[in-house]
Amino acid sequence: MLATDKILYKNVLCVYLHQKGAPEKKYCPPIGLEYIAAALKGLVEKVTLIDMRFEPDLDIFIKNNPVDLVCLSVCWDYQREAAINIIARIPSNIKVIVGGRYATTYVEELFAAAPNIDIIVRGDGEETIRDIALDLPLIDILGISYRKDSGIIHNKSRGLILLDDKIYPDRKLRRVNYRLLYKNIDLGLGIDFISTSRGCPYNCRFCSFTNNPLGQKRVWSARSARSIVEELKTIDAEFIFVVDDNFAVDMNRVEEICDLIIAEGIKKTFAVALRLDIYKYPQILRKMFAAGFKILSIGIESAQDKTLKVIEKGFDISLAIKAFTEIHKVNFYIHGYFIVGCIGESELEMLAIAPFAKKLRLDTISLSLLRTEKYSPLNEIIAKSKGYHVSDNDIVYSEDCSLERLKSIRHRISKSYYDFSTMLRIGKKIFSAHLITPQHLARLISILLFRGVISRHFSSCNRK
Numbered sequence: 001m002l003a004t005d006k007i008l009y010k011n012v013l014c015v016y017l018h019q020k021g022a023p024e025k026k027y028c029p030p031i032g033l034e035y036i037a038a039a040l041k042g043l044v045e046k047v048t049l050i051d052m053r054f055e056p057d058l059d060i061f062i063k064n065n066p067v068d069l070v071c072l073s074v075c076w077d078y079q080r081e082a083a084i085n086i087i088a089r090i091p092s093n094i095k096v097i098v099g100g101r102y103a104t105t106y107v108e109e110l111f112a113a114a115p116n117i118d119i120i121v122r123g124d125g126e127e128t129i130r131d132i133a134l135d136l137p138l139i140d141i142l143g144i145s146y147r148k149d150s151g152i153i154h155n156k157s158r159g160l161i162l163l164d165d166k167i168y169p170d171r172k173l174r175r176v177n178y179r180l181l182y183k184n185i186d187l188g189l190g191i192d193f194i195s196t197s198r199g200c201p202y203n204c205r206f207c208s209f210t211n212n213p214l215g216q217k218r219v220w221s222a223r224s225a226r227s228i229v230e231e232l233k234t235i236d237a238e239f240i241f242v243v244d245d246n247f248a249v250d251m252n253r254v255e256e257i258c259d260l261i262i263a264e265g266i267k268k269t270f271a272v273a274l275r276l277d278i279y280k281y282p283q284i285l286r287k288m289f290a291a292g293f294k295i296l297s298i299g300i301e302s303a304q305d306k307t308l309k310v311i312e313k314g315f316d317i318s319l320a321i322k323a324f325t326e327i328h329k330v331n332f333y334i335h336g337y338f339i340v341g342c343i344g345e346s347e348l349e350m351l352a353i354a355p356f357a358k359k360l361r362l363d364t365i366s367l368s369l370l371r372t373e374k375y376s377p378l379n380e381i382i383a384k385s386k387g388y389h390v391s392d393n394d395i396v397y398s399e400d401c402s403l404e405r406l407k408s409i410r411h412r413i414s415k416s417y418y419d420f421s422t423m424l425r426i427g428k429k430i431f432s433a434h435l436i437t438p439q440h441l442a443r444l445i446s447i448l449l450f451r452g453v454i455s456r457h458f459s460s461c462n463r464k
């Protein structure tokens with residue numbers, strides 16, 4: 001049923017941008033656009049969600065449908081070229097609205113590069129898109145930039161929204177199933193994302209996740225346990241990434257979510273990001289594991305106390321060791337995040353990441369180069385640090401440690417960490433934590449055999 005008498009847009013396309021050559025990440029559902037589609041419910045006649053990773057020909061789609069509004073999100077720098085090329089082909093009688101993290105940061109640049117863009121939504125889009133669909137005067141809509149005459153008008157920013165218990169991503173619009181893939185081979189595991197909270201109350205100095213790209217600090221806000229569990233009941237996938245910046249801020253809420261999942265008999269495997277402070281709650285850790293929260297992603301960032309202090313991470317090396325000793329009492333699969341190239345660290349200090357991660361008995365680790373953004377508070381520290389610079393793609397490097405050298409250090413850390421014993425431990429953990437069942441394993445082997453991957457691999461090995 002339509003929630004308004006005055007329907008301005010009859011046929012809306014929400015488009016996940018992609019063009020050949022850009023990273024595909026085909027296992028990631030376009031949850032942000034699904035939130036936008038859900039917000040439009042009742043205000044427009046029809047919404048169609050196109051994921052160009054699977055349906056690359058948007059032109060045909062527009063030609064065969066009387067589309068009057070296209071919403072696109074540009075979240076990452078690698079989507080910029082696709083945005084410019086694809087938007088250029090959208091007929092000028094169709095309104096084009098762009099949102100997303102990258103678009104919010106580079107408003108002027110995108111308007112200049114893509115003349116067909118009518119409006120850029122800065123920051124959270126759910127309320128803004130509703131205002132646009134309701135045809136409020138553009139001058140009154142917070143958080144947008146739009147063309148007027150030959151210039152660009154930037155309205156005031158909108159406050160960051162609190163998560164709404166009632167709006168779920170509209171998964172019914174999906175035209176593809178999102179599955180775990182290896183080189184485009186379906187490994188037999190359905191994947192989905194869920195957002196249970198936004199923001200984080202901490203203030204690690206390098207972190208821009210908890211700010212919007214305009215530097216507005218996001219107040220932590222969370223959905224109720226009941227609403228999360230109701231949404232989970234609608235999800236088919238077995239494997240769920242909780243996309244929160246920090247899932248475990250309110251321990252009562254965490255416990256309630258676990259209790260409800262167990263009571264409702266929901267059987268899924270969840271991956272969540274949280275802080276190592278969770279070690280203080282052994283009972284909740286056990287309950288999390290029982291409810292299916294088996295993969296914990298934890299930011300450690302550095303193997304140096306001096307760095308942890310500067311970035312205000314809130315713990316030091318000895319506390320990290322203590323925390324992981326406690327967390328390991330439950331058989332979680334643990335993924336650790338580290339930053340290569342923290343300001344003031346020497347090559348030797350960076351290389352200390354591998355032995356430190358082993359000491360913490362992490363399973364897998366991510367090694368990111370230090371990155372900043374146009375409005376990040378980190379820029380202030382960089383400006384004060386002699387000899388440090390920022391590359392075109394926002395990576396921080398120094399006169400002592402060039403980008404190439406940082407990448408080589410990252411490679412050496414990775415090589416040293418992922419040795420035979422670590423790989424063996426990862427393999428064992430996947431089974432002991434029941435991340436995949438024997439049935440999944442059997443299915444996986446049969447899929448690989450069926451597709452000839454194993455046989456091809458063996459034949460090429462035999463040729464060597």
Ligand code: SF4
Nearest residue numbers: 200202203204207245
């Ligand atoms: S705890 Fe994590 S999400 Fe929160 S500010 Fe620190 S790095 Fe960012």
